[in-house]
Amino acid sequence: MLCLQDSVPVSASLLGDPSDPAAVSLARRLARKTKKQIFVSYNLQNTDSNFSLLIENRIKEEMMAFPEKF
Numbered sequence: 185m186l187c188l189q190d191s192v193p194v195s196a197s198l199l200g201d202p203s204d205p206a207a208v209s210l211a212r213r214l215a216r217k218t219k220k221q222i223f224v225s226y227n228l229q230n231t232d233s234n235f236s237l238l239i240e241n242r243i244k245e246e247m248m249a250f251p252e253k254f
Contacts, residue, residue, distance in 0.1 A: 192216075200227075210240060218247065218254060 193215040195208045207226030215222040228236070247254045 193222075206231075206236060210236070213240065214243065214247075217244070220254070 193212050195212050197205075197208055204208070206228070207224045210226060211222045211224040214224070223228075230240075
C-alpha cells in the first residue's frame with residue numbers, strides 16, 4: 185500500500201546488481217526533489233561517493249536550466 189503522505193518515494197530495481205543501491209538512491213532523491221516519477225539507468229562501476237555526488241549535482245543543474253525537459 186502506498187501512502188501519499190510518505191516522504192520516501194517508492195522505488196524498485198528492475199535490472200542489474202540488486203546489491204548496488206546507487207540507481208535506486210539517486211532515483212529516490214531526484215523524485216523527492218521534483219515530485220515526479222524518475223527513471224534512472226545507472227551503469228558506473230566502482231565509483232566513489234564524490235563522483236556520484238558530482239553526477240547528481242550535474243543532473244540537478246540541468247533540471248534547473250531546462251525544467252521543460254524534465
